[in-house]
Amino acid sequence: MSIWKRLGSIFGGGSTGGDDSALQYAVKCRRCGEVIRVRVNRRYDLDQDFGDYGDQVVGYTLHKEVLGNRCPQLINIIVHYDRSQRETERDIEGGEFVPPDQA
Ligand SMILES: [Zn+2]
Numbered sequence: 001m002s003i004w005k006r007l008g009s010i011f012g013g014g015s016t017g018g019d020d021s022a023l024q025y026a027v028k029c030r031r032c033g034e035v036i037r038v039r040v041n042r043r044y045d046l047d048q049d050f051g052d053y054g055d056q057v058v059g060y061t062l063h064k065e066v067l068g069n070r071c072p073q074l075i076n077i078i079v080h081y082d083r084s085q086r087e088t089e090r091d092i093e094g095g096e097f098v099p100p101d102q103a
Helices: 003-012
Strands: 022-029 035-041 046-050 057-067 074-082 087-093 095-098
Touching (some): 022 074, 087 095
Antiparallel strands (some): 057 074, 074 087
16 A cells, blocks of 8 residues: 555545644735735645655645735745644745734
8 A cells, every 4th residue: 555545544534624724824925015815735735755764754845836916926935844744944935924814
């Protein structure tokens, strides 16, 4: 049985996909100042990072391109998480992070 199938059965079974699978971010466009909310689905949007031996998930990475409505500036966000999906590092190009509750 492949690791993908195993993971699928762990993460895919029975969950309603409610709010615990979502992460909220808000970014502000550097060019026009528009604040854009970004909703991230933990299950579908996070890439798994494997350790040196390739068989163990050591963390997760989010890569997302965000485009607002007001201008064509593309904002790239990269967020790193540990294996418990706690955020460890974040990086952004083309804009800045703002607290989601101010968006
Ligand atoms: Zn913009």
